[in-house]
Amino acid sequence: xxxxxxxxxxxxxxxxxxxxxxxxxxxxxxxxxxxxxxxxxxxxxxxxxxxxxxxxxxxxxxxxxxxxxxxxxxxxxxxxxxxxxxxxxxxxxxxxxxxxxxxxxxxxxxxxxxxxxxxxxxxxxxxxxxxxxxxxxxxxxxxxxxxxxxxxxxxxxxxxxxxxxxxxxxxxxxxxxxxxxxxxxxxxxxxxxxxxxxxxxxxxxxxxxxxxxxxxxxxxxxxxxxxxxxxxxxxxxxxxxxxxxxxxxxxxxxxxxxxxxxxxxxxxxxxxxxxxxxxxxxxxxxxxxxxxxxxxxxxxxxxxxxxxxxxxxx
Amino acid sequence: xxxxxxxxxxxxxxxxxxxxxxxxxxxxxxxxxxxxxxxxxxxxxxxxxxxxxxxxxxxxxxxxxxxxxxxxxxxxxxxxxxxxxxxxxxxxxxxxxxxxxxxxxxxxxxxxxxxxxxxxxxxxxxxxxxxxxxxxxxxxxxxxxxxxxxxxxxxxxxxxxxxxxxxxxxxxxxxxxxxxxxxxxxxxxxxxxxxxxxxxxxxxxxxxxxxxxxxxxxxxxxxxxxxxxxxxxxxxxxxxxxxxxxxxxxxxxxxxxxxxxxxxxxxxxxxxxxxxxxxxxxxxxxxxxxxxxxxxxxxxxxxxxxxxxxxxxxxxxxxxxxxxxxxxxxxxxxxxxxxxxxxxxxxxxxxxxxxxxxxxxxxxxxxxxxxxxxxxxxxxxxxxxxxxxxxxxxxxxxxxxxxxxxxxxxxxxxxxxxxxxxxxxxxxxxxxxxxxxxxxxxxxxxxxxxxxxxxxxxxxxxxxxxxxxxxxxxxxxxxxxxxxxxxxxxxxxxxxxxxxxxxxxxxxxxxxxxxxxxxxxxxxxxxxxxxxxxxxxxxxxxxxxx
Ligand SMILES: [Zn+2]
Numbered sequence: 122x123x124x125x126x127x128x129x130x131x132x133x134x135x136x137x138x139x140x141x142x143x144x145x146x147x148x149x150x151x152x153x154x155x156x157x158x159x160x161x162x163x164x165x166x167x168x169x170x171x172x173x174x175x176x177x178x179x180x181x182x183x184x185x186x187x188x189x190x191x192x193x194x195x196x197x198x199x200x201x202x203x204x205x206x207x208x209x210x211x212x213x214x215x216x217x218x219x220x221x222x223x224x225x226x227x228x229x230x231x232x233x234x235x236x237x238x239x240x241x242x243x244x245x246x247x248x249x250x251x252x253x254x255x256x257x258x259x260x261x262x263x264x265x266x267x268x269x270x271x272x273x274x275x276x277x278x279x280x281x282x283x284x285x286x287x288x289x290x291x292x293x294x295x296x297x298x299x300x301x302x303x304x305x306x307x308x309x310x311x312x313x314x315x316x317x318x319x320x321x322x323x324x325x326x327x328x329x330x331x332x333x334x335x336x337x338x339x340x341x342x343x344x345x346x347x348x349x350x351x352x353x354x355x356x357x358x359x360x361x362x363x364x365x366x367x368x369x370x371x372x373x374x375x376x377x378x379x380x381x382x383x384x385x386x387x388x389x390x391x392x393x394x395x396x397x398x399x400x401x402x403x404x405x406x407x408x409x410x411x412x413x414x415x416x417x418x419x420x421x422x423x424x425x426x427x428x429x430x431x432x433x434x435x
Numbered sequence: 436x437x438x439x440x441x442x443x444x445x446x447x448x449x450x451x452x453x454x455x456x457x458x459x460x461x462x463x464x465x466x467x468x469x470x471x472x473x474x475x476x477x478x479x480x481x482x483x484x485x486x487x488x489x490x491x492x493x494x495x496x497x498x499x500x501x502x503x504x505x506x507x508x509x510x511x512x513x514x515x516x517x518x519x520x521x522x523x524x525x526x527x528x529x530x531x532x533x534x535x536x537x538x539x540x541x542x543x544x545x546x547x548x549x550x551x552x553x554x555x556x557x558x559x560x561x562x563x564x565x566x567x568x569x570x571x572x573x574x575x576x577x578x579x580x581x582x583x584x585x586x587x588x589x590x591x592x593x594x595x596x597x598x599x600x601x602x603x604x605x606x607x608x609x610x611x612x613x614x615x616x617x618x619x620x621x622x623x624x625x626x627x628x629x630x631x632x633x634x635x636x637x638x639x640x641x642x643x644x645x646x647x648x649x650x651x652x653x654x655x656x657x658x659x660x661x662x663x664x665x666x667x668x669x670x671x672x673x674x675x676x677x678x679x680x681x682x683x684x685x686x687x688x689x690x691x692x693x694x695x696x697x698x699x700x701x702x703x704x705x706x707x708x709x710x711x712x713x714x715x716x717x718x719x720x721x722x723x724x725x726x727x728x729x730x731x732x733x734x735x736x737x738x739x740x741x742x743x744x745x746x747x748x749x750x751x752x753x754x755x756x757x758x759x760x761x762x763x764x765x766x767x768x769x770x771x772x773x774x775x776x777x778x779x780x781x782x783x784x785x786x787x788x789x790x791x792x793x794x795x796x797x798x799x800x801x802x803x804x805x806x807x808x809x810x811x812x813x814x815x816x817x818x819x820x821x822x823x824x825x826x827x828x829x830x831x832x833x834x835x836x837x838x839x840x841x842x843x844x845x846x847x848x849x850x851x852x853x854x855x856x857x858x859x860x861x862x863x864x865x866x867x868x869x870x871x872x873x874x875x876x877x878x879x880x881x882x883x884x885x886x887x888x889x890x891x892x893x894x895x896x897x898x899x900x901x902x903x904x905x906x907x908x909x910x911x912x913x914x915x916x917x918x919x920x921x922x923x924x925x926x927x928x929x930x931x932x933x934x935x936x937x938x939x940x941x942x943x944x945x946x947x948x949x950x951x952x953x954x955x956x957x958x959x960x961x962x963x964x965x966x967x968x969x970x971x972x973x974x975x976x977x978x979x980x981x
Pocket of ligand 1: 696
């Protein structure tokens with residue numbers, strides 16, 4: 122996200138990959154396990170306008186620090202030394218821009234291999250680089266994403282090329298979009314001064330919890346006890362917490378108050394944004410006795426306003 | 436309870452009223468003949484009373500606008516709206532402001548209706564979700580169809596009646612108000628990193644041309660009776676000799692109604708030492724001679740902004756030119772978009788020519804009913820600069836001072852330097868509300884006649900037009916005072932206006948199912964945007980000619 126803010130990116134909806142991509146690179150991503158339907162719907166065997174034969178019309182490259190179950194779906198596997206994504210990408214950018222690095226290999230990958238890959242990108246009708254958590258959640262984090270986007274922009278001088286993150290967690294893109302149109306920022310927004318402020322190294326949930334700043338927490342459809350670093354999660358156990366969630370989770374088990382709510386897309390209709398930012402209407406397929414998740418929130422806000430007003434009057 | 440605005444001077448060009456001393460009566464959200472004895476009285480002594488402003492073209496919602504917000508956190512840092520200042524919802528400003536802030540700012544300038552003009556069909560759901568969060572104004576979207584592969588397929592087969600059905604279907608499926616074409620065929624070619632440079636150039640995958648695309652869509656819109664005609668962003672926008680494409684496009688229409696949007700960006704020639712010149716006088720003549728054509732200007736004003744357009748190849752060109760951030764977003768089967776920050780500088784020869792060309796269009800087009808005030812927000816400048824732009828049009832001395840500040844080389848070349856015309860208040864009312872409302876086919880807006888929507892702006896008369904238009908004394912939306920002295924006093928929500936053409940789509944149902952199955956990644960059953968996304972829908976009737 123920060124990388125996108127810093128430089129932008131060449132992107133497209135997934136249908137472009139389905140219809141036109143003849144070169145697909147997965148970098149630090151194991152779609153066979155993390156996004157099992159990605160391959161058949163968009164990036165692998167999917168048939169499209171320029172890819173009537175599906176898999177046969179695409180060359181697929183997997184780049185990772187170790188072989189994963191996705192290797193068997195790829196035409197080529199490039200194994201790189203852990204923690205060396207940035208160096209490899211930098212070498213690829215140099216090659217793209219016509220400079221050969223003065224070395225035989227980088228991150229355990231032969232320069233010739235990278236040269237071939239870069240040439241494939243330049244020759245592609247539409248080349249796509251999907252990158253996953255293997256690169257965004259290791260050392261270097263947003264520098265790595267930055268290098269990917271930069272590579273995509275450099276390659277765009279030669280061929281049609283896209284760089285697309287493989288995003289996980291259900292509707293994380295939707296919450297990012299909503300935050301952005303309401304506050305200008307996709308995450309790490311602090312309303313403490315009465316207006317939105319953004320500072321990812323300071324106002325992210327992890328940073329705030331590690332500094333033990335929050336003295337209460339309202340958690341909506343998130344699973345911090347499972348996903349946050351130990352130190353940050355630990356602080357949540359020491360402060361009052363309210364959790365809205367349709368399921369029982371590690372976080373609801375820890376919470377002081379749990380408000381069960383309807384499951385969006387299961388027992389209440391709603392909208393979820395796909396990883397390529399296309400909003401999809403979610404239907405309700407099951408009945409549920411619980412309220413919609415915005416109902417308790419509206420009730421809480423109304424109550425707070427009423428209390429404030431009472432206080433002001435006395 | 437009603438409102439009676441007394442002692443003001445009414446400017447209502449739709450009814451030929453120019454500074455007429457009369458009362459304006461409001462009741463139940465409408466302009467009425469008599470608001471009754473118990474009406475609240477607003478004393479508008481020393482004020483002019485106009486209908487609320489109607490912006491025909493402003494990029495305020497949807498996927499690419501949100502990327503513009505996302506991509507520029509630095510744009511939000513120094514301007515914010517806070518609850519402590521009395522606003523219901525906080526937000527941030529900058530040129531790509533947040534949704535609530537956008538609504539407040541429009542209202543505080545006396546605008547009550549806005550149109551987001553460039554939404555790809557797949558982005559319609561997102562755009563409507565944002566419109567829900569834009570308060571104070573009535574809203575509508577235009578759907579982008581100039582790169583629609585479904586339409587291309589029908590064009591190849593010459594199946595125009597199916598194009599009519601498709602456009603009828605897509606208007607309903609996107610809850611849209613009209614159609615916009617951006618760089619017809621160009622965004623499709625951009626999917627191969629190419630562009631299109633002539634209205635008769637063939638596309639790569641499809642046996643069709645921009646001319647055929649434009650005419651087929653314009654004819655379909657006329658057949659369906661859409662209230663606003665084709666809204667067109669020409670091929671070759673932003674480059675030298677773009678004016679030739681604009682003229683060729685206008686001629687291709689052969690008298691069909693056409694709205695050319697942000698024509699300033701298509702008004703460049705290739706003459707002069709720098710091979711970049713303003714051909715605005717020629718385009719103004721073209722508009723003067725062709726009564727079927729209206730335009731909005733897309734004025735450039737100096738300063739930092741963010742460019743947002745469905746013209747993907749243009750944005751790439753700009754990115755290469757400036758080396759700044761670049762976001763590109765191609766949309767499957769439909770269109771594309773790009774976002775690039777840009778800084779218009781007084782020292783830049785090219786930027787000065789652009790600035791002058793816009794003003795030249797305003798000053799050389801004779802009929803104010805056919806030229807509308809826009810900055811193509813935020814492409815030429817953010818919409819909050821409208822009061823400054825109004826002053827440039829109304830005050831020739833002020834304009835001359837500004838010309839003295841620009842690049843001397845440009846100042847020597849621009850046709851603007853000899854133009855003395857000053858817009859009157861009456862003409863400003865036309866280019867900011869009455870004309871736009873009429874061209875949009877909004878019969879209840881842009882005027883103060885009985886039966887009109889009670890959207891009213893009361894401006895305190897001043898010789899400093901910029902101050903006057905920046906802070907209206909009162910703004911009324913749907914019959915309620917919502918802002919005073921340029922500050923929102925009450926949060927309200929307007930409607931979302933949309934059309935529902937009567938034409939059925941039985942003949943294309945199977946084609947659509949096949950097309951979605953083959954080329955889209957979204958299920959056709961999940962594609963249409965339902966009315967549940969429009970909390971206050973307002974159906975505007977189509978006018979099918981007998
Ligand atoms: Zn525009």
